[in-house]
Amino acid sequence: MSWKAIGIFDSGVGGLTVLKEIVKALPQEDTIYLGDTARVPYGTKSPETVIRYARQITEFLVGRDIKLLVVACNTASAVALDSLNEAFSIPIVGVIEPGARRAVSVTKTGKVAVIGTEGTVKSSAYTKAIKRLSSDVQVVTRACPLFVPLAEEGWVDNEVARLTARSYLEGLREDGVDTLVLGCTHYPLLKGVIEEVMGSDVVLVDSAEETARTVAGILADHDLLRPVAEKGNHHYFVTDVPAGFIRVGNRFLGGDLGDVYQVNLEQAIQVGDGGDDGE
Amino acid sequence: MSWKAIGIFDSGVGGLTVLKEIVKALPQEDTIYLGDTARVPYGTKSPETVIRYARQITEFLVGRDIKLLVVACNTASAVALDSLNEAFSIPIVGVIEPGARRAVSVTKTGKVAVIGTEGTVKSSAYTKAIKRLSSDVQVVTRACPLFVPLAEEGWVDNEVARLTARSYLEGLREDGVDTLVLGCTHYPLLKGVIEEVMGSDVVLVDSAEETARTVAGILADHDLLRPVAEKGNHHYFVTDVPAGFIRVGNRFLGGDLGDVYQVNLEQAIQVGDGGDDGE
Numbered sequence: 001m002s003w004k005a006i007g008i009f010d011s012g013v014g015g016l017t018v019l020k021e022i023v024k025a026l027p028q029e030d031t032i033y034l035g036d037t038a039r040v041p042y043g044t045k046s047p048e049t050v051i052r053y054a055r056q057i058t059e060f061l062v063g064r065d066i067k068l069l070v071v072a073c074n075t076a077s078a079v080a081l082d083s084l085n086e087a088f089s090i091p092i093v094g095v096i097e098p099g100a101r102r103a104v105s106v107t108k109t110g111k112v113a114v115i116g117t118e119g120t121v122k123s124s125a126y127t128k129a130i131k132r133l134s135s136d137v138q139v140v141t142r143a144c145p146l147f148v149p150l151a152e153e154g155w156v157d158n159e160v161a162r163l164t165a166r167s168y169l170e171g172l173r174e175d176g177v178d179t180l181v182l183g184c185t186h187y188p189l190l191k192g193v194i195e196e197v198m199g200s201d202v203v204l205v206d207s208a209e210e211t212a213r214t215v216a217g218i219l220a221d222h223d224l225l226r227p228v229a230e231k232g233n234h235h236y237f238v239t240d241v242p243a244g245f246i247r248v249g250n251r252f253l254g255g256d257l258g259d260v261y262q263v264n265l266e267q268a269i270q271v272g273d274g275g276d277d278g279e
Numbered sequence: 280m281s282w283k284a285i286g287i288f289d290s291g292v293g294g295l296t297v298l299k300e301i302v303k304a305l306p307q308e309d310t311i312y313l314g315d316t317a318r319v320p321y322g323t324k325s326p327e328t329v330i331r332y333a334r335q336i337t338e339f340l341v342g343r344d345i346k347l348l349v350v351a352c353n354t355a356s357a358v359a360l361d362s363l364n365e366a367f368s369i370p371i372v373g374v375i376e377p378g379a380r381r382a383v384s385v386t387k388t389g390k391v392a393v394i395g396t397e398g399t400v401k402s403s404a405y406t407k408a409i410k411r412l413s414s415d416v417q418v419v420t421r422a423c424p425l426f427v428p429l430a431e432e433g434w435v436d437n438e439v440a441r442l443t444a445r446s447y448l449e450g451l452r453e454d455g456v457d458t459l460v461l462g463c464t465h466y467p468l469l470k471g472v473i474e475e476v477m478g479s480d481v482v483l484v485d486s487a488e489e490t491a492r493t494v495a496g497i498l499a500d501h502d503l504l505r506p507v508a509e510k511g512n513h514h515y516f517v518t519d520v521p522a523g524f525i526r527v528g529n530r531f532l533g534g535d536l537g538d539v540y541q542v543n544l545e546q547a548i549q550v551g552d553g554g555d556d557g558e
Binding site: 037039145 | 425438519
């Protein structure tokens with residue numbers, strides 16, 4: 001048994017959808033969430049930069065003594081997971097593998113589409129994960145860079161959102177896929193218009209639930225779960241001022257967000273490195 | 280006379296439109312450009328964070344011995360200029376003041392609209408600058424958060440761009456303005472659809488030219504210009520890997536971009552700070 005918290009990070013607020021499912025599955029666990037709001041978004045940035053940011057954040061969370069890390073950002077899961085596993089010894093769970101598993105179990109025609117940021121799509125992480133699980137499944141991918149700003153602008157159900165979805169997704173529908181992985185934590189907010197374009201016979205897969213199940217499984221396997229009678233505490237950190245995160249986060253969690261603290265990761269890293277180099 | 284370079288920075292690639300005008304006006308001058316591509320965009324981030332980034336960048340450019348700094352980013356000009364002027368002694372030119380001056384000289388009806396990022400609009404920097412120049416001019420403002428991602432996606436002339444422009448700008452047209460300030464370096468890329476919505480009798484003001492004129496004036500007043508027979512060299516730095524910047528930058532400058540170097544500002548700052556503190 002371990003009383004330590006579960007660490008969760010995302011480039012911003014989107015990973016709260018994953019946190020929500022983890023809290024639902026494991027209400028007895030403490031969580032520490034970090035949203036890198038001073039450097040959001042990750043999806044348009046290079047793998048090198050995303051890896052650097054992911055390492056800084058993991059350093060910070062490991063410094064707060066977590067027992068497991070959830071990389072709740074698709075882009076960071078796609079490009080930084082191997083590097084994090086090399087550098088840190090705690091179990092680390094991304095959102096790609098669970099999403100891929102769900103897609104493979106859902107598809108009947110064996111044709112799956114994956115949409116995500118440019119970083120996620122370029123990495124081919126979903127395609128590789130799906131092929132590892134079932135080499136027969138065909139995977140088509142499409143980057144949808146405007147979906148994140150649309151979701152953040154709250155334009156999720158207007159003509160612009162509808163036209164954008166059509167422009168990005170029409171080709172995928174014509175490819176005859178029966179499963180669509182929403183490979184970015186923002187995309188569930190656009191579910192309505194995505195469903196309109198894809199049609200009701202295409203199943204939309206969102207990794208949050210499956211990721212929570214994976215986390216529960218690993219903690220159980222390693223005997224790291226807290227007693228079920230407990231009630232977890234939840235702490236939130238962001239790298240920009242908290243106001244925007246609090247507003248959107250409360251929408252994501254139904255008004256249930258607690259205190260949010262701002263942290264300067266550059267400074268945190270600075271101090272650490274200064275100590276190491278200072279001989 | 281000073282042989283030092285002119286420093287220019289932006290959150291990303293957009294400031295190259297300002298660089299281009301400076302090079303056109305002052306071909307004899309060396310320039311050093313920094314695009315903060317690892318942390319772009321600034322427009323959605325808090326003033327505190329944008330000020331911190333702007334100070335780090337200015338520190339870096341001043342360390343390369345520039346004679347004048349151009350803040351070619353509207354958001355940073357809007358929120359960080361005072362703080363930079365307090366901390367550094369070289370002349371610092373933003374893009375807000377020149378844009379405001381142009382707008383005041385152009386308007387006939389005395390009704391001016393300003394569009395920009397959320398950060399720029401919230402700061403009221405344009406409204407204040409315009410009112411300082413002419414208290415009679417009426418200013419209406421509108422944040423257009425989707426214009427930057429649209430420009431970066433290259434969707435500048437399709438139905439989505441058109442609908443988005445209509446949604447943001449129709450109200451401004453109804454307000455009867457005769458001048459529209461494009462208060463973000465990305466927006467000139469969307470000039471076509473913006474003109475369609477606003478109509479041909481509304482003048483679009485882009486600060487780049489006027490900023491270049493301001494820079495030339497200050498250097499002349501301080502006797503800091505290089506001899507006109509010279510031909511300047513141009514150096515580019517970015518904080519993420521250069522590939523994306525090179526591709527888009529060449530489009531901005533007509534294939535004229537030179538070598539681009541990547542720099543880690545966090546590390547740069549770290550080393551600097553370590554030296555200062557290390558007694």
